[in-house]
Amino acid sequence: MREKITHYIRAGYAGLYLVSHEEQRVEAELKAIVDALKHRLYAWSATAGLIDTADGTARGAQDPMEVLGLLAELPDDSIVLLRDYHLFLDDPNPLLLRQLKDQLRAGKTKGHTVAVLGCRLQLPPELEREFIIVDFTLPGAEALDEVLKGILKSTGKKQPSPETVAALIDAARGLTTTEAEDAFALSVVECGDLNPAVIAREKAQAVKKNGLLELIETRESLASIGGLDLLKDWLLKRREAFTPRAKEYGLPMPKGVLMLGIPGCGKSLTAKATASVFGVPLLRLDAGRIFAGLVGQSESNLRAVIQTAEAIAPCVLWIDELEKGFAGCRSSGSTDGGTSSRVFGSFISWMQEKRSPVFIVATANDVSQLPPEMLRKGRWDELFFVDLPTRDEREAIWEIQIAKFNRDAESFDLRQLAKVTDSFTGSEIEQVFIEALYRAFEREQEPADLTIGEVLADFVPLSKLMGESMTALRTWAKGRARPATTPPAERSTRRIAA
Numbered sequence: 001m002r003e004k005i006t007h008y009i010r011a012g013y014a015g016l017y018l019v020s021h022e023e024q025r026v027e028a029e030l031k032a033i034v035d036a037l038k039h040r041l042y043a044w045s046a047t048a049g050l051i052d053t054a055d056g057t058a059r060g061a062q063d064p065m066e067v068l069g070l071l072a073e074l075p076d077d078s079i080v081l082l083r084d085y086h087l088f089l090d091d092p093n094p095l096l097l098r099q100l101k102d103q104l105r106a107g108k109t110k111g112h113t114v115a116v117l118g119c120r121l122q123l124p125p126e127l128e129r130e131f132i133i134v135d136f137t138l139p140g141a142e143a144l145d146e147v148l149k150g151i152l153k154s155t156g157k158k159q160p161s162p163e164t165v166a167a168l169i170d171a172a173r174g175l176t177t178t179e180a181e182d183a184f185a186l187s188v189v190e191c192g193d194l195n196p197a198v199i200a201r202e203k204a205q206a207v208k209k210n211g212l213l214e215l216i217e218t219r220e221s222l223a224s225i226g227g228l229d230l231l232k233d234w235l236l237k238r239r240e241a242f243t244p245r246a247k248e249y250g251l252p253m254p255k256g257v258l259m260l261g262i263p264g265c266g267k268s269l270t271a272k273a274t275a276s277v278f279g280v281p282l283l284r285l286d287a288g289r290i291f292a293g294l295v296g297q298s299e300s301n302l303r304a305v306i307q308t309a310e311a312i313a314p315c316v317l318w319i320d321e322l323e324k325g326f327a328g329c330r331s332s333g334s335t336d337g338g339t340s341s342r343v344f345g346s347f348i349s350w351m352q353e354k355r356s357p358v359f360i361v362a363t364a365n366d367v368s369q370l371p372p373e374m375l376r377k378g379r380w381d382e383l384f385f386v387d388l389p390t391r392d393e394r395e396a397i398w399e400i401q402i403a404k405f406n407r408d409a410e411s412f413d414l415r416q417l418a419k420v421t422d423s424f425t426g427s428e429i430e431q432v433f434i435e436a437l438y439r440a441f442e443r444e445q446e447p448a449d450l451t452i453g454e455v456l457a458d459f460v461p462l463s464k465l466m467g468e469s470m471t472a473l474r475t476w477a478k479g480r481a482r483p484a485t486t487p488p489a490e491r492s493t494r495r496i497a498a
């Protein structure tokens with residue numbers, strides 16, 4: 001980052017836009033760059049006005065317009081840092097825009113660089129060509145190690161073992177330097193020592209702050225899923241895709257998988273289990289919220305998501321109900337001036353080009369709501385279609401659900417239960433068993449085949465109600481998506497052949 005900014009300044013770029021939540025870190029970086037170049041650094045804020053950082057002289061000009069007027073008076077090779085200036089570029093005054101453009105142009109001859117520092121990108125179209133955008137990524141392992149060293153020094157704690165240091169830094173990835181510093185300090189206050197679990201807990205809180213991402217603790221593994229053999233096989237084949245061995249071998253980095261299908265058949269469950277297959281953290285993205293709020297913020301929302309995911313990587317990024325987030329993109333921005341399509345385009349290109357080990361697992365129920373580009377061949381490593389469970393799968397699901405509620409599956413006739421729950425989803429099987437538990441509890445009994453039978457007599461499965469839309473989805477998926485389960489016919493042929 002330091003090198004990149006140095007190059008821009010030396011090449012005479014008149015406008016830099018630094019995007020970061022970490023004011024202090026960016027300012028320290030900029031100061032180091034300016035010192036190395038032997039230039040001068042002026043810093044402006046609406047409260048303090050313009051200050052020469054070399055000697056602390058204040059030049060006044062708290063007004064955002066007034067400060068632009070002062071730029072012409074500054075000596076050659078001055079760098080001017082404008083804090084929070086993005087706030088004045090949101091719906092800007094035309095005079096301010098003109099003045100800024102004039103100053104950028106005039107400053108060029110004097111070797112001036114104006115650096116806007118803001119936590120989000122906010123550039124009106126008039127200025128898009130005038131500024132070069134520098135996105136400060138979240139601190140990497142090296143920077144976090146520095147923060148940790150600082151805390152060890154200031155608290156006088158002894159150096160932890162290399163394993164603990166690695167665990168602490170791993171837990172802090174995804175935090176800003178200030179957040180990491182706070183979390184380390186909190187851990188010392190709370191438990192008298194540096195504890196990776198405290199850092200991880202603080203990170204889960206920090207990640208949630210913008211309302212887009214959530215770090216999910218999950219215990220689901222492939223053993224929690226009944227059936228879906230092809231999907232499980234496929235995931236297992238990729239379990240080591242992010243290891244150094246895979247890299248050495250030259251395996252291409254997996255992009256991700258999209259699971260389409262009937263509601264309640266285990267898509268979300270599989271997404272959660274994927275994180276344990278890879279043995280990495282699970283980040284859930286609320287795609288609907290990317291487009292929420294102010295237009296123009298959607299782009300910075302997406303940047304924030306990508307930055308956090310890449311900092312935490314290797315990780316699984318789970319986008320549940322993809323259609324809810326990206327449905328608006330079909331109408332190519334009729335209501336929001338094209339923002340949705342732009343953000344969607346950025347998302348797709350990130351997916352295609354990302355080099356960081358972020359594995360995307362997305363789920364969707366309704367393909368008709370998804371932009372067709374999302375479904376193009378090659379977009380995902382694989383598109384799976386999750387259908388209603390087969391009889392064998394239902395048997396496995398019954399077994400898993402019964403055991404989940406601490407009952408002995410062996411005391412039930414699983415074969416029969418699978419038979420009488422034809423066209424039930426996994427989620428419905430769970431509901432039926434829960435209802436049976438309630439009925440048995442009321443009678444001070446244990447649930448049995450009989451209680452389940454009673455519940456079934458009153459139960460109408462979803463597939464009976466939405467048969468048509470299921471058929472439509474199945475028809476769509478045929479030839480376009482891979483089945484998540486080996487078709488029963490194929491399985492019996494295989495068995496005969498064997």
Ligand SMILES: Nc1ncnc2c1ncn2[C@@H]1O[C@H](COP(=O)(O)OP(=O)(O)OP(=O)(O)O)[C@@H](O)[C@H]1O
Nearest residue numbers: 224225226263264265266267268269397426427430
């Ligand atoms: N194949 C399965 N094996 C075991 N349990 C299952 C299976 N499918 C569904 N379930 C049960 O049903 C619950 C709901 O399933 P899940 O949330 O994965 O469905 P989904 O396919 O994501 O549905 P939706 O499209 O409505 O989001 C799970 O938490 C699990 O208890």
Ligand SMILES: [Mg+2]
Nearest residue numbers: 267268320363
């Ligand atoms: Mg789901």
